[in-house]
Amino acid sequence: MGFSEVLRPVSRFNSFKRTQIILQHLRMSSHTDSEPEVLLERKGCAGVITLNRPKALNSLNISMIRQIYLQLKKWEEEPETSLIIMKGAGGKAFCAGGDVKAIAEAGKAKEKWIQDFFKEEYTLNRAIGTYQKPYVSFIHGITMGGGVGVSVHGDFRVATEKTLFAMPETALGLFPDVGGGYFLPRLPGKLGYFLGLTGFRLKGRDVQKGGVATHFVDSDKLTMLEEDLLALKSPSKENVAEVLDSYHKKCEVNQDKPFVLEEHMNNINSWFSASTVEQIIKHLEDDGSPFALEQLKIMKKMSPASLKISLRQLIEGSSKNLTEVLIMEYRLSQACLRGHDFYEGVRAILVDKDQNPKWKPAKLEEVTDEFVNECFKSLGSNDLKF
Template sequence: MLPSRLRLTSNRLQIILQHLRMSGQKAPDAEVLLEKHGCSGLITLNRPKALNALNLNMSRLIYNQLKLWEEDPETFLVIIKGAGGKAFCAGGDIIAITEAGKTGAPLAQDFFKEEYILNNAIGTYKKPYVALIDGITMGGGVGLSVHGHFRVASERTLFAMPETAIGLFPDVGGGYFLPRLPGKIGLFIALTGFRLKGRDVQKAGIATHFVDSQKIPSLEKDLITLKCPSKEDIIDVLNAYHNESSASEDLPFILAECLDKINSLFSGNSVEEIIDNLKQDGSPFANQQLKILSKMSPTSLKITFRQLKNGSSLTLQEVLTMEYRLSQASMSGHDFYEGVRAMLIDKDQNPKWKPEELKEVTDKYLDSCFASLGGRDLIL
């Protein structure tokens, strides 16, 4: 075994070499930029034309760098943001995953597995992690942000988990954070794909802070220039910017008038019960939700309901293991491919779900989706 002094020298050398290698990720066309500024590590998702959609290469680069910064005694803070001004991250690279799934290519397993491993690394990170979700934040972008210590929304933030519309389910730890939102807001968002904008993302409990978009660059600069900051120092800066941001401050939460109905109507013991509640209520709000739910994959609705019900009492690691099983069930099913075709490829907005009715999605089939994969299970 190396003497402690030599081990420290070796570790320090590895960190220096890694920082030197990082210069290769600063090229303007790199998919993710990894930079060190003073005491801060800065991650920039750099696929603006694709709304910074996350692919397998990006997941690997981010994960490896996070682990190095976590052990680096000179890194006190990690910031993640998106390039281009429109999106933080609009989701995973779904079309590439679809093509892989059709042919049985390993990407259909590797992408979900490594994305969820990254989600867990963010959720268990030892150092303050700040996600600047200034723009579209959906699907995979939620996984890159919501499990970290701080999420900063702006008036440009558009948050959604729209997976039931493409035959999937709200993954990336959705089964963990959604049921922990107040009341039934999480289940409502998960089933309907409801979109939250701006300050409402913070009012719903998803973002921790709200900052006017024009002040985000200044916030980033102030965070980066902190000298060996403690978590409290970072909170002080975030709170100061939050308190100075006035956009939409006086407007009520967009779901405020509907909260009682959401909490009562979405409290059913099954998707079918929720549908019955909505039909019996008959209000304009209830009728609108019925119309929305009728367009979603029946299989996805039932999987999502059980996912959130189970996830409410599981750890993040247990949820991600469960969701990996569900991802592989989706890859071997019908609705994911049909949903992606209808919504993202042909864009006819007219998916043909199989089965077409909720009653045809059996408990036996659902049990198979949640069943262990044995040696192929995700281990965290």
């Protein structure tokens, strides 16, 4: 509602009255938007975190990251809180990622908070990965990027038939961050390399069969599951696992269906074991099967620089711990903010939506080793510290 609509019906009032009405209208509109972006509640034995921006698919901004981090630290110290449950409001998404458009705008404008965003997001990812109490995420609905970061490092991830998982960053001129360099290489075979480089989407039961989720439950059972978890008296990891296992076992949806990539896994394992992106591309070309050509087409749309940075991130991450991976990823995030492709990817995919990014460098062979090495270089005193 613009000011013109507010003014039209009240033009016969004096200006004082008119001002009052406008102020009241602004208060009303800000009031309807003033629902907290994240709900932090103590229920039974648990601290329950609800990401509460359903219109924005619960994407994370810096204030949500700060609130969640501080509350998690507090609950970690409290003896009466023995479990954390993380979920998303609205039923459509658990969390579709970080607020990438806002990050790109701020990065272009060289705003200081942008460095803080990645620092604080990765600090939260690490806090979840090292948390001293059982941490359960209900990854119901869209779970991408930053949403993966606030779930996958916890002990338990419960997928439903509505879960849609992806790490689509290479299409945006980024890399699969939020600890992707840690968890992706640890998925079965070379599955994580494939998911990280192509942005391939896993849905429903496949999210659990691929090893991203630990359990699979019908979405209409989530409320009951939560109640059963909240009813536990100072639960241990084992107690929580028992409850989750019992729900998982009862859920028969797609139980006997093979993993969506099962027939391709041998090929994926051999194609993506190459140490360069050029070799992976060659493997796909040489194979020539419909599935290989589909992946080839997808990878050729991605930022060449992102592909090279991401492959190296995954190879290096496979032998680093989570803390070391996040320090490496922070360096990469700053390299992307200094570069061209991230802003161009956001423009093409999210802003103008012409789906036609002009990457620089435009070809894989133009992305030099020097360029990639530069992205991984220490930032000295600006490195991420925990």
